[in-house]
Amino acid sequence: MKTRRWILFIVVSFSTLNSEVFNGYTLYTPMGNNPVTYLIDNNNAMIRSWPLPASVASISYLLPDSSLLVPLRAPTNSWNPQGPMGGRLVRFDWDGNIRWDFTYTDSDYIPHHDIEPLPNGNVLVICFDRKTQEEAIAAGRSNINGEMWPDKIVEIEPTTPNGGVVVWEWNMWDHLIQDQNPSADNYGVIADHPELLDINLGNVGGGGPGGGSSGDWNHVNCVSYNADRDEIVISSRHMNEFYVIDHSTTTEEAAGHTGGNSGKGGDFLYRWGNPQNYDRGNAQSQQLTAQHGVNWINPGFPGAGNFILYNNGGNNSNTSYVYEIVPPLDENGDYIINDNQPFGPSAPVWSHSGGFYSPMQSGAFRLPNGNTIVTAAQFGYVFEVEMDGTVVWEYNQPQGSMIARAQKFAMPFNGDPGPAFMLGDANYDNELNIYDITFIVDVSLGINEANPPSDYNQDGSVNFSDISSLINFIMFN
Helix, strand or coil: CHHHHHHHHHHHHHCCCCCCCCCCEEEECECCCCCEEEEECCCCCEEEEEECCCCECCCCEECCCCCEEEEEECCCCCCCCCCCECEEEEEECCCCCEEEEEECCCCCEEEEEEEEECCCCCEEEEEEECECHHHHHHCCCCCCCCCEECEEEEEEEEEECCEEEEEEEEEHHHCEEECCCCCCCCECCHHHCCCCEECCCCCCCCCCCCCCCCCECCCEEEEEEECCCCEEEEEECCCCEEEEEECCCCHHHHCCCCCCCCCCCCCCCEEECCHHHHCCCCHHHCCCCCCEEEEECCCCCCCCCCEEEEECCCCCCCCCEEEEECCCECCCCCECCCCCCCCCCCCCCEEEECCCCCCCCCEEEECCCCCEEEEEHHHCEEEEECCCCCEEEEEECCCCCCECCCEEECCCCCCCCCCCCCCCCCCCCCCCCHHHHHHHHHHHCCCCCCCHHHCCCCCCCCCHHHHHHHHHHHHHC
């Protein structure tokens, strides 16, 4: 009973968080020549910078050990180098020394746009997967004149300073349906299969990575991971919707329709933004247009478990929005969809607009105090906004260079990774107990200085979520 009362005290204490500017550091990387990643404080003073050896493909990530992971462009003769093409993953330590430099591309695939560091040290990477016109026709595509580049997600495990191996893979190509070619294996009624993607949706090619004469089809531009659910969410600009898939599968299961925690293999568990894509809506049902940066709100943050994203709007709209979406879940945590109906919700639970617009890239992240940091990419404009729409902090990139997305977080250990540790062992005594919880509470209150094991859930900040997760682990293990 005493333990429960003590836990209740923690919960009540953290409910007093106010909604002023979040006291953290902002990480961003302007795109263009002579790329550099910067870390700045709320006064726009530079804390640290990392010069990069090649053009950046998207967003840089500051990891819990103070290292920086960046997706860079790799030299290639097989792909048009325009747009946010990648292919090279580089991890720097706090002092700017390269600790991992791995190239992953060939004539059949190339990374582009976003990556996602995982808690186990691996990295999720978005890739184009080249298909010939003949392969597309055989899969049921009815209007094609050239290559088709569906997307795939690979998980790469670093093995040596210049090496890595793919340990998991998911391919959009394995989860298609069409209603035009009855002789193809994936022929079916599209409205009966919201877990699959209609191969005849949209145009192939157009703008974006690879230039105007590419096979870019889905144009997946973001990947994010939910460790609690072991799920991945990806955003498709061209389809105007995002998709959730199961990461607990094996690669073999991910290529099929059974297996994993969901029992659905690699099929979509949830999709949102444009239900006319699966014949359960019309143009008026479309919620998203060219969106970017979808991610789950972290545990312990206001809105935890919801999705947040930047809805760019069309090229002629001049208006962008930030949306927060509450996923429809049943008591078992499964996504709800009713017969003949689209996935809910019918509208975002929160949105913000006014004074910002970008037709490309961009993103939004919820902060621990309930504010949201937003990046309007094209103009290098980053701002922090309260739930009522009040902008409490802003930054304009001096050169006006594009910033794909900025992140903001408390810098918990000032670049000093400290001794070897296990997560949660904040006092380094090789045990997880009440003393670690007390230490982390004091960190969250500003009494103790944070260290790497304090960030138990590996989200880049030390807060109630770390305390709650550690308490649950200690009580039930």
